Amino acid sequence: MTHILLRHRDIPDLNKFEVYKKNGGFAAFKKAVTKMQPTEVTDVVKNSGLRGRGGAGFPTGMKWSFIDNKNWPHYVVANADESEPGTFKDREIMEGNPFQFLEGLALASYAVGATAAYVYLRGEFWELAAFLDEKIAEMEEAGYLGDKLFGTGYSLKIFTHLGAGAYICGEETALLESLEGKRGQPRVRPPFPPSYGLYGKPTIINNVETFTNVPLILANGADWYKSMGTADSAGVKVFSLSGRVRKPGNYELPFGTTFRQLIYEHGGGIQEGRPVKAIMPAGASSSLIVVDDKVLDTPMDYATVRTLGADLGSASVIVLDDTVSLDWVINKTIHFFKHESCGKCTTCREGTFWMRNITDRIHSGNGSQGDVDLLLNVARQMQGKCLCALGEFSTMAVVTGIERFPQDFKKVVKA
Amino acid sequence: MSLEKTHPKEVKQILSKYPPEHKRSAVMPLLYLAQREEGYVNKAAMQDIAQMLEITETEVASIVGFYTLYHDEKAGKYRMQVCTDLPCALRGADEFMQNLCGNLGIKVGETTPDGVVTLEAVTCLAACDKAPMFQIQGPNGIKYHENMTVDRTMELVETLKKSDRGVK
Numbered sequence A: 001m002t003h004i005l006l007r008h009r010d011i012p013d014l015n016k017f018e019v020y021k022k023n024g025g026f027a028a029f030k031k032a033v034t035k036m037q038p039t040e041v042t043d044v045v046k047n048s049g050l051r052g053r054g055g056a057g058f059p060t061g062m063k064w065s066f067i068d069n070k071n072w073p074h075y076v077v078a079n080a081d082e083s084e085p086g087t088f089k090d091r092e093i094m095e096g097n098p099f100q101f102l103e104g105l106a107l108a109s110y111a112v113g114a115t116a117a118y119v120y121l122r123g124e125f126w127e128l129a130a131f132l133d134e135k136i137a138e139m140e141e142a143g144y145l146g147d148k149l150f151g152t153g154y155s156l157k158i159f160t161h162l163g164a165g166a167y168i169c170g171e172e173t174a175l176l177e178s179l180e181g182k183r184g185q186p187r188v189r190p191p192f193p194p195s196y197g198l199y200g201k202p203t204i205i206n207n208v209e210t211f212t213n214v215p216l217i218l219a220n221g222a223d224w225y226k227s228m229g230t231a232d233s234a235g236v237k238v239f240s241l242s243g244r245v246r247k248p249g250n251y252e253l254p255f256g257t258t259f260r261q262l263i264y265e266h267g268g269g270i271q272e273g274r275p276v277k278a279i280m281p282a283g284a285s286s287s288l289i290v291v292d293d294k295v296l297d298t299p300m301d302y303a304t305v306r307t308l309g310a311d312l313g314s315a316s317v318i319v320l321d322d323t324v325s326l327d328w329v330i331n332k333t334i335h336f337f338k339h340e341s342c343g344k345c346t347t348c349r350e351g352t353f354w355m356r357n358i359t360d361r362i363h364s365g366n367g368s369q370g371d372v373d374l375l376l377n378v379a380r381q382m383q384g385k386c387l388c389a390l391g392e393f394s395t396m397a398v399v400t401g402i403e404r405f406p407q408d409f410k411k412v413v414k415a
Numbered sequence B: 001m002s003l004e005k006t007h008p009k010e011v012k013q014i015l016s017k018y019p020p021e022h023k024r025s026a027v028m029p030l031l032y033l034a035q036r037e038e039g040y041v042n043k044a045a046m047q048d049i050a051q052m053l054e055i056t057e058t059e060v061a062s063i064v065g066f067y068t069l070y071h072d073e074k075a076g077k078y079r080m081q082v083c084t085d086l087p088c089a090l091r092g093a094d095e096f097m098q099n100l101c102g103n104l105g106i107k108v109g110e111t112t113p114d115g116v117v118t119l120e121a122v123t124c125l126a127a128c129d130k131a132p133m134f135q136i137q138g139p140n141g142i143k144y145h146e147n148m149t150v151d152r153t154m155e156l157v158e159t160l161k162k163s164d165r166g167v168k
Helices: A017-022 A027-035 A038-048 A060-065 A089-096 A098-112 A126-141 A172-179 A208-220 A222-226 A259-266 A302-306 A326-340 A346-363 A369-382 A389-404 A406-410 B008-015 B020-035 B043-053 B057-066 B093-104 B150-167
Strands: A075-080 A116-121 A157-162 A203-207 A236-243 A249-254 A276-280 A316-321 B078-083 B117-122 B134-138 B141-145
Touching: A017 A098, A017 A126, A027 A098, A027 A208, A038 A060, A038 A098, A038 A208, A038 A222, A060 A098, A060 A203, A075 A098, A075 A172, A075 A208, A089 A098, A089 A126, A089 A208, A089 A236, A098 A116, A098 A126, A098 A157, A098 A203, A098 A208, A116 A126, A116 A172, A126 A157, A126 B141, A157 B020, A172 A203, A203 A208, A208 A222, A208 A236, A236 A259, A249 A259, A259 A316, A326 A346, A326 A389, A326 A406, A346 A369, A346 A389, A369 A389, A369 A406, A389 A406, B008 B020, B020 B043, B020 B057, B043 B057, B078 B093, B078 B150, B093 B117, B093 B150, B117 B150
Parallel strands: A075 A116, A075 A203, A116 A157, A236 A316, B078 B117
Antiparallel strands: A236 A249, A276 A316, B078 B134, B134 B141
């Protein structure tokens, strides 16, 4: 198929300015700035059915329309913090198709009247940030960024900003705190960023993949985009496939593709031809899905995955085969969340600490069934009481792992 | 010595990214700049940055403490940071790490006796399809090494050690 986001796989050297331009690049941005009202841009995005690709799936155009027009200046921020275990799509998009991402960011900025936009990259993307800086400079040079663009009154600058190793900064208000030069700890919400964001000003934050959809939506129209995917989830998604599959990697597919198609047709099936035991469709934050034939034939969109007792999230599909024990899996995920807890709210700070102690006891073979029950109890007690989604996410694999795979825990506890 | 004296061009460029009334935003890029030479941020550098941004030294130190890529203690010249999170572990990252420890003769968190490599276990680096993998944080920034074997990693370590001796 022809790619929409991973277009660099079809067009060689798409990350070079001239190549991107020759393939229709920047036409949508130029047309928007010279011939469209900002609200018209938002309307097209709204009508396309595009939903946020960072995990929450919030309708993108609706988010943009929430921008507070009584308070200025406005900012747009690209969330390029990509830190969810199992997610590695934004990096490929920015490396392979950087201009389409930056053009989408520019279109969003025009739509909400922002004259400065930031790309917040995780600190590990050090080389990528330098690469994006070059691309931004090329756009400035060619007159696609800077003052009074295309002879209009609209000006825009884009800046990169490197984080420094903190998963929590993928949470949008923690990201804003970090960008303001503070510790990356989430804010109490409401107010939400479209009314109170960067420096207290109205701010739109979207994921890299979300922005990258926008130029082609503007170029081809909302109906074109809606014709792909499902009624609930329009368009295409980059699925990051990892775990025990033969061919892990990014696969851009329409929403509604089944797990079986992703894992077997694209991912080449499971190593050694083993059966799939469980799937985590949203990375380490995911609930664990017990896999049978019916599950494998389930179409992946936001609403349908929910009927399996999980969320599609950022579509970071981690596949576990029958060699993997769930007590080990949750030991891994709990250690991750314990390490990444920002410490601001007691529930998450203390909860992940005690979950870590209990899971270590169980995993080392020194636990009892009572410890498994206690772990489940702690995780359930945390739910609904954390300041942000990170704390809630830390419990998902624990609760669903113990509830849906009790035999894996019976095997490791002392009688 | 102040960063404004030693790296005037870089400091100016960093500050230009943020509104002048919100120059505190520059604390993270300035810390990277301060860390570049010695691989960690010393007290004097924190004081210098605090003064430049008109915030307290404690506020700067709290940033150093919060984020894992800033360090306040000297370690090996190169920090080899191996991802051992779930997706990488499903592709052999734990065994890779164990073998690496054996070959380097150090435990996770330790530094080789010549002070060149510190071995660290870190959380997800967004390269889950290319495990085993690690990044090297060194004087010239951060570089990814993906689809690695222990043999190729040991060759890389030798190269780093040689180039280190060459510098001296």
